[in-house]
Amino acid sequence: MPVLARQEDPPEADGCCTSLVSELLSASQAADLAHLMKALADPTRLRLVSLVAAHQNGQACVCELTDPIGLTQPTISHHLKVLVDAGILTRTQRGKWAYYAIAPARLNALAAVLTVSR
Amino acid sequence: MPVLARQEDPPEADGCCTSLVSELLSASQAADLAHLMKALADPTRLRLVSLVAAHQNGQACVCELTDPIGLTQPTISHHLKVLVDAGILTRTQRGKWAYYAIAPARLNALAAVLTVSR
Numbered sequence: 001m002p003v004l005a006r007q008e009d010p011p012e013a014d015g016c017c018t019s020l021v022s023e024l025l026s027a028s029q030a031a032d033l034a035h036l037m038k039a040l041a042d043p044t045r046l047r048l049v050s051l052v053a054a055h056q057n058g059q060a061c062v063c064e065l066t067d068p069i070g071l072t073q074p075t076i077s078h079h080l081k082v083l084v085d086a087g088i089l090t091r092t093q094r095g096k097w098a099y100y101a102i103a104p105a106r107l108n109a110l111a112a113v114l115t116v117s118r
Numbered sequence: 119m120p121v122l123a124r125q126e127d128p129p130e131a132d133g134c135c136t137s138l139v140s141e142l143l144s145a146s147q148a149a150d151l152a153h154l155m156k157a158l159a160d161p162t163r164l165r166l167v168s169l170v171a172a173h174q175n176g177q178a179c180v181c182e183l184t185d186p187i188g189l190t191q192p193t194i195s196h197h198l199k200v201l202v203d204a205g206i207l208t209r210t211q212r213g214k215w216a217y218y219a220i221a222p223a224r225l226n227a228l229a230a231v232l233t234v235s236r
Contacts, residue, residue, distance in 0.1 A: 020164065020167055020168050020171070020225075021167065021168065021171035021172075021176075021220060021222075021225070022171070023168070023172065024165075024168050024169060024172050025164055025165050025168040027161065027165070030161040030162075030164040030165045030168070031161045033161075033164055034159050034160055034161045034164055037155055037158055037159035037164075038156075038159040040155055040159075040232075041152050041155035041156040041158075041159045042152055043145065043148035043149045043151075043152045044148075045152075046138065046143055046148040046151055046152055046155075047142075047143050047145070047148045049138055049139070050138050050139065050141070050142050050143040050148070051142060053138070053139035053140070053234070054139075054141065054142050058139075102139060102234060104139075104234035107138075107139070107232050107233070107234050108232075108233055108234055110232050111229040111230070111232040111233040112229070114158075114225050114226075114228050114229040114232070115225070115226055115229040116171070116220060116222035116225050116226055
């Protein structure tokens with residue numbers, strides 16, 4: 001079983017995720033989880049997620065993200081692609097611009113995997 | 119304010135952490151969080167955390183971790199050091215062996231940072 005449900009997985013898969021601390025991760029589960037965490041474990045990408053979430057309705061045009069981060073648009077677009085590929089952001093094309101939004105289920109599933117019940 | 123409280127921070131700091139999606143991360147908060155996430159974002163280290171947590175009382179001797187992971191003890195010790203330095207595991211020396219335990223507050227603080235309220 002994958003350690004984290006993808007956004008395109010059925011909704012009932014949401015609560016199913018293996019916790020890091022409640023059972024032993026298999027090598028392939030650990031590889032999947034490391035891949036997702038690496039997508040987030042970058043200062044620019046963390047700021048992009050935070051910036052998208054802070055926008056009205058939790059979505060932002062790529063044109064609104066370049067200035068606050070202070071990097072070129074191709075660099076920003078590369079980081080956004082990593083986040084979309086990891087399922088952390090979604091991307092919608094509207095006319096000339098791409099709009100990005102948070103995928104809450106994916107972030108919450110990752111949070112659930114890391115949570116240790118006391 | 120640091121985005122995540124360290125284990126040695128006072129307990130009241132536990133619930134204080136900036137959420138990734140509720141306010142804009144500063145560059146230094148993003149750098150701190152990326153550093154912590156990178157410490158975890160490795161398949162061997164994720165399996166080590168999972169293996170330590172699965173042990174009785176949530177702690178394990180380094181001598182019990184080498185065989186299940188299938189790497190040499192120096193390699194395992196390097197990965198354990200990264201996890202201890204990041205505050206994810208604690209290390210206690212008892213006679214000849216080092217014992218490792220999960221630091222639940224640190225993992226829970228990271229989970230809280232990633233949680234998106236719906």
